[in-house]
Amino acid sequence: MNDAVGIGARVKRKEDRRFIIGSGRYTDDIRHDNQAYAAFVRSPHAHAKVVGIDASAAEASEGVVAVLTGRQLVDDKIGNLICGWAITSRDGTPMKMGPWSALATDRVRYVGDAVVAVIADTPALARRAAEKVVVEYEELPAVVSATRALEPGAPQVHDLAPGNLIFDWVIGDEAATDAGLRQAAHVTEMRITNNRLSPNAMEPRSALAVYDPAEGHYTLYTTSQNPHVARLVLSAFYNVAPENKLRVVAPDVGGGFGSKIYIYPEEITCLWASMKTGRSVKWTADRSEAFMTDAHGRDHDTVARMGFDKDGRITGFRVDTVANLGAYMSLFSSCVPTYLYATLLSGQYDIGNIFCNVKAVYTNTVPVDAYRGAGRPEACYVIERMMETAAREMNMNPAELRRRNFITQFPHQTPVIMNYDTGGFGAGLDAALRAADVASFPARKAEAARRGKLRGIGYSCYIEACGIAPSAAVGSLGAGVGLWESAEVRVNPVGTIEVFTGSHSHGQGHETTFAQIIAGRFGLPMENISIIHGDTDRVQFGMGTYGSRSGAVGMSAIVKAMDKVEAKVKKIAAHALEAAEDDIVVEGGAVKVAGTDRQMLWHEVSLAAYTGHNLPAGMEPGLKEDSFYDPVNFTFPAGTYIAEVEVDPDTGVTEVVRFTAADDFGTLINPMIVEGQVHGGIAQGIGQALLENVVYSENGQLMTGSYMDYAMPRADHVPSYTIEHTTTPCPGNPLGIKGCGEAGAIGSPPAVINAITDAIGNNDLQMPATPPVVWAAIRAAARPAAAA
């Protein structure tokens, strides 16, 4: 063991040096000889027919290599973009996937839809030529709100989806749930919207496609969270290049939050264009393109009803949600408002009857897909706003109402598929109540009142399903891929170790945490261990990073490979030291015969493995093992968040003044990195609650297309957080990890909104709670009921 760097040690991030000194290597930093640049001509209309394209002026423009259209793309048999998770409607019909060509052929469906790609010698020349492409459009009426899109007579986004309905999906027992609601002593009903968010990774999306005509081989450098999935989809579905002739490299990637899981039209076009032009083709989004084309998140409109018996126990929970999926079905868009959402509607509570109906809808907006938390924030927001509001309506303490309904026995089967393996919800709530010093909240409220401020407190007890996910389970629910992870642990002859992992780090710190579990276990120095990821030519296979899966699934694969390495090490040492294999232990960088002073140093064993001079009979030389790990279940991180806010009643300006998080993530590998994940997640959640909102005009123009109008949280929007941990190790994986990447963004929005509604005395408040929204809610609450 090496406790200084092993599990639980706050090791500084190995990767930070290169980022801090400006030596990170992002896609846009990579340059090739003979490189050309792509610029995209995008639709200025939310909905229109493409009547004609005149590219002659662009073709004649300086430095232009090629002007490429959707027609040529179709002629070259490049496939449409697809959604990889099949959902079936309640009437048994499959979801309605409208055609999405990387370059539009006859119709555009959102502002920013790519129509033409111009390839030229420099980015400026490409852009200038793109402005010379004349696209003739015939404008069509547009629809941006999902609820509006379902109304009779609404503009039709895709001909094959009448009424814009992609699917009408249900889960749970409707009759039993409605009966539970009928029997309830009290029913809380709310309309709850979950605002549309733009992901805003610091590094915009980028692609560099390199075609080698001699070999017919393609290389794509791109901003991806999952390069192997990109390769699979690009070859199997989009037909751009065969899988064995396509290498996808995701080098340093500056944040993803989900938005870089998917394959977008630009990567497809760059690959295809590089083959067509014989030039390397690069495209890097500017921030305007990022706002206009990165998959958005959330955008739910929900009506929820929760019934309680006279003791405050939940008797039934019914949720009807309309989910806006935008103009096309992005890669995992369908699973977000279904299996990542409704399956979490039991929250931390023992609820016998849950029913959820989700209508997924096309609109003339950017496609919507997974964004940090993906479905689980939407579920948590609905449940936790309902619990808080119900407590107020029933004159109960909101913490007490939750406690009364907590699940206390594990494993626990919910009525919506999930089987919670372990948890300690009461302990989490207690830890948060203590850390937040809730007992003296009344004094803080009184003090704020003396300063003219309304102070409020709000709770959120979240649970999420992470470590996504068991392949057989997701397969039975419609996933087109398995969600295992793979790893190879390669011990070099000199004893240094390279780990090839299918997880991808784009800010998570894997180069540190993954190395820690190896350094700790074998007692080796951190600098002897390298983590290699993000290159399909170097890493065997992988499913990538999202859904807080890199710890629970990615690290578990490494542990499995380490087990195999250790077994072989023991065999080699036992043979060399003439001892029984069972007596061999690996510790402190040495391989020892337990209870004796006989040992080999780690590198002596690895060297022996490669010289092959003295190996057990029949053993293959070398010391390198791989594994595929498929989890047995999701993992279930959970916790309690408590927010305190102060509202200025004259302006509606809200400040989050205290924020307490008590999380149960199971085993923590590096608490410093875990806290960083929680901090960032909470900042995003506060951003969603107070600031962030993608707004379209009625006719589908993006009103929040820059940071002048899209408000991101800044340092002064967030307080210093109090972070606590309770731990129930996950029984499902070897390290007991649950995952921590999304909790902050999942748990925090309801805590903040519950605190504001507490402060202003009005439960009817939607996100983002901007000053005008809060001010209007204060005024509505002050108005006599009759006038409201």
Added chain:
Amino acid sequence: MYATTYHRPSSVEEAARLLSGEAKILAGGQTLLPAMKLHLAGPSDLVDIRRIGALKGIKADRSAVTIGAATTHFEVASSPDIRKAIPALATLAGWIGDPAVRHVGTIGGSIANNDPAADYPAGLLGLGATVVTNQREIAADDFFTGLFSTALEDGEIITAVRFPVPKRAGYEKLRHPASRFALVGVMVAETAGGVRVAVTGSGSDGVFRATELEAALAKSFTASALAGITIATDRLMSDIHGDAAYRANAIRVIAQRAVGSAK
């Protein structure tokens, strides 16, 4: 960004000569360069005035403060002379954007651009300042003529802004959540010529004087004098960041706070 030719004149006269056709003055570039990057502006020539000594610096005496057009927001915010003579003006400059913007953005560029949410227009109008150009002097009341428009002629160069020292003045701002420009910004001033109240961030025609607030403050320069006043919504803008009703209320609240902080 389209290609452009960059010039660095050393005098106002030389700058004026270079300003023909599609040429544009470049000051801090905090407005112009983003517009060029977005292809919303494509000047043939950029005439950088930041090296012209005559356009820089702050002069203050007992009756007036004169600020060279190429003086940065940071220089105004941190000037001991301005902090002493018109502290509200230093406060205003210190709340513009962020440190990076304040260290390059200039007063001349800000008022020439006349963004309806910019802070300086309220400062000039509220304090009754005079805009000095290479051709004439223009009173603030005549300078700001609507959204992004001013009384400047083509090729006219702002050389300085002269602020009379008020008896007292206060500036308060409700920041726009995304851009941090003013959602509502109010300069109140008790000047030799009477009480002036200028509002930025809210007018559908840009910065304006709130005469109803001026009348009330002329009677009593106190926050409570504004308590009962309702601001008419007809000349206020409604956008995704706040409707006219919200802005009307906020103007009164922010004006009250500006009176409270006036020095």
